Amino acid sequence: MVFGSGGRRRAFLAGVAGAATATAGCLGNVRNLLGRQGVDQxxxxxxxxxxxxxxxxxxxxxxxxxxxxxxxxxxxxxxxxxxxxxxxxxxxxxxxxxxxxxxxxxxxxxxxxxxxxxxxxxxxxxxxxxxxxxxxxxxxxxxxxxxxxxxxxxxxxxxxxxxxxxxxxxxxxxDHLGAVRDDRFDGWPPGGPGRPPDYFRLHRVGSETTLQLLLGNDRITRNRNPIAVEYRNQGKFTGLLYDPLVWPGREDVEASPDPIPWLARTVAWEGDETLSATVQVRETPWHDGEPVTAEDVAFTYEFLGDTSLGEFETPVPTPWRRGRVSLVDATDVLDDRRIRIAFTTRNRSVARRALVVPILPRHIWRERTDPADIAGIELGGPTTQALVASNEAAVGSGPLQFVDGDAGESLSLEAFPDHFLYTGRNENIPDRLSEERPFDRIEFTVAPSHDAVVQILSDDGADAAADGLRASVVPRIVRDDDVSLTTRATAxxxxxxxxxxxxxxxxxxxxxxxxxxxxxxxxxxxxxxxxxxxxxxxxxxxxxxxxxxxxxxxxxxxxxxxxxxxxxxxxxxxxxxxxxxxxxxxxxxxxx
Structure with a gap:
């Protein structure tokens, strides 16, 4: 029964109470009725x-x-x-x-x-x-x-x-809205820098070698763990520190007609009903000088599938890029530079998604398989240090390396001179990405607001917004002759x-x-x-x-x-x- 007002409900309850007094033998039924009528908004x-x-x-x-x-x-x-x-x-x-x-x-x-x-x-x-x-x-x-x-x-x-x-x-x-200046660097993509390859399409104008970028979101200054799901969305900043095997030529990797071989020098696809690929890994070091090998690639897929590496009763997979990792059925290290990857799909465009995960240094991340606890996480199962580590001094193999950071304030990255982009080991990479290095350093600074981002750009204090801007600042951007509004559609x-x-x-x-x-x-x-x-x-x-x-x-x-x-x-x-x-x-x- 549904009551249209509190008065009707009170009258009903009063009637029931009176009936209960008069008919003690029906008390159990009354209690059942009252219990069934309890309601909350x-x-x-x-x-x-x-x-x-x-x-x-x-x-x-x-x-x-x-x-x-x-x-x-x-x-x-x-x-x-x-x-x-x-x-x-x-x-x-x-x-x-x-x-x-x-x-x-x-x-x-x-x-x-x-x-x-x-x-x-x-x-x-x-x-x-x-x-x-x-x-x-x-x-x-x-x-x-x-x-x-x-x-x-x-x-x-x-x-x-x-x-x-x-x-x-x-x-x-x-839409993704960006704001840029072109008096020191030009060649900005629509919407400003997005995916990591965008940074290396820029051209230097003049003698400035430090790229000054503004952040509206400070997460990358606080945490540089590429698999920490509460801090990552599309990994566009950690992608400067960690190389994938392949970068898609555009946002949708499945539809991309021109994937860019990155840490993978070559990818040779094999099979029809059972698809696999033999990947030749480029000769390049990690930021700490250790060599990148095919063992690191095999480790990455095993580790992302279970960050405990079998130490827990149940696997603890990565909470980020899980779908990509699930496309890999097995890996077989052939030698230091070559690995064969078997896939769970025969569709090559789908399998290619698995190649766009950050490759991790085995000698660092294999030490992060132990159980971990952190305030605010209430899991029904265990978690590992790998998933909660802030990874502040990140060591990857990417074209930029960590230099310094101030949580909530700033992050400094420098070009990694031994990266394959800069050492001539850049076969099969488009010329537009492997030409003269456009900058030696990137300084990311957290701005207090989107209005502040526009003001700093207008005052010539930075080169571009590194992440999206809100629509409310568009009128200020379009009125400024030195700052350009740039937009792109998003997926x-x-x-x-x-x-x-x-x-x-x-x-x-x-x-x-x-x-x-x-x-x-x-x-x-x-x-x-x-x-x-x-x-x-x-x-x-x-x-x-x-x-x-x-x-x-x-x-x-x-x-x-x-x-x-x-x-x-x-x-x-x-x-x-x-x-x-x-x-x-x-x-x-x-x-x-």
Whole structure:
């Protein structure tokens, strides 16, 4: 029974109490009835970043919370700093909903990492929602070994199932906004420097050899661990310190027509039904002078698959790049310079994703397999020192090496003179990346705000913003003749994530109804100030089925028009999904 007001409920309870006094033999039944009628208003918390870190995310979260409150759900927005947010979501799995940016590269195989049921209790970006769907698991496995039109059709079906089940709700793809000067360095890519190869496409103008860059996010100054998931998103800064075997020619490694051999001098693909590749590793040292060998490559894949190296009862895989590592079936070291890698897929474009992981020095990271404890982490299983080490004085093989850092303030990197880019051992690397070194040093400085970034650039105190800027500073940039606005489309997307381990979020009908509380067009216009593209699909281009291409209205349409929320329609939808109201409160029943 549902009560329309507190008065009606009190009258009912008073009547029941009177009946109980008169009919003592029915007391047990009365207690049962009272126990079944206990109700509380349903409450949800939306975790996100504070406005100082990501104003877009907190605006989306705030608008969602306002609409959920109008629907009768007690809703709180909980903005917390990035390391806490991602530790709660990705490691502790302690959240109801969250709003954040998913660090996508646009590769369809990323969906397997996001949604694969066996990853539901692991840490990291692999299935942080705790979502399980065996039919979807089969599709996610099959797409790895399918090619051409068949694979495109399979990716279409996967996304249709995602939209139907709503383990997460895609909101939009934001544009990446950057600001640069070109009086000391030019050749900036759209949006400013993004992936590590972008830095080596720059050209020096004049005699300045230090590149001065501004940071809005200070995580790289505090932690330089390439597998610390609460500090990393796309690894664009640690990628300057740690080389992968291959860099994709563009963001989507699967679609890239020109992958760049990097630490791998050559990659020779072999086989059809069973795919493998023989990789020749370049002759180059680690930053501490030890030689990079094929053993380091083999160690990296084994270590990322289990950072305890078999010391714990259950493996402790990396919480970051887990999907890429799962593409490797086995490795076989042939000699110091050559390794054969066998893959779990026969699709070469998918297998190539496994080659874009940071190669780690065995002599350093094999000492980090011991158990570790850290405040704030409440794992159901063990963790290792490798996952929590701050790795401040990072030792990689990358073109830049760590020099100095001040947590929360700055980071200094210098060109590593023995890197293969600078020693002539750069066969098969495009000339535009291996020409004269554009700088000898990079100084990263944390700016107190995005407005401060623009002011420092305007005052000629730096060369570019190293990470994205918010749309609110665009007018200041375009008015300054010495500073240029530069933009690029991104594969990353803002989304609402649901903890499918918790009631009522375990119910897809409940999630589907929540998804209708956000107006994507309004989110882009108001929250992102127009710098983005609405979407309900997590991929772009050929990977999106026709019925999910954005045409102004989602398959799960917003409750309302032009951002104006229709609370009556939302309440009716919750009731149709089997939920009940006490007056204007959506209720959670408690049994005793």
């Amino acid at each position: 349903l409450s949800l918390s939306i975790a996100t970043l504070p406005a100082s870190e990501d104003p877009y995310a907190v605006r989306i979260a705030t608008r969602l919370a306002d609409n959920l409150r109008a629907s009768g759900i007690e809703t709180m927005v909980d903005p917390v700093r990035p390391d806490v947010l991602f530790r709660d979501i990705l490691i502790n799995q302690d959240f109801d909903l969250y709003v954040a940016r998913y660090p996508s590269h646009g590769a369809p195989d990323e969906l397997r990492s996001m949604l694969y049921s066996p990853y539901a209790e692991e840490s990291g970006w692999q299935n942080p929602f705790g979502f399980t769907d065996l039919t979807l698991d089969d599709l996610l496995d099959q797409q790895r070994s399918t090619e051409g039109a068949d694979r495109i059709g399979m990716i279409h079906e996967i996304q249709r199932r995602v939209v139907r089940e709503q383990p997460f709700t895609v909101v939009c793809f934001p 990353s997307f803002y989304h609402i994530g649901y903890n499918c381990r918790r009631a009522p979020l375990v119910d897809p009908n409940f999630r589907r109804t929540i998804a209708r509380h956000i107006d994507r067009e309004t989110a882009v216009l108001d929250s992102l100030e127009g710098y983005g593209i609405p979407s309900e699909a997590p991929l772009k281009g050929q990977w999106v089925p026709d019925n999910l291409l954005w045409d102004g209205e989602a398959n799960l349409p917003f409750f309302g028009t032009d951002g104006e929320f229709d609370e009556e329609a939302a309440m009716e939808a919750f009731q149709e999904a089997g939920y009940q109201y006490d007056g204007d409160r959506l209720i959670r029943r408690e049994t005793t």
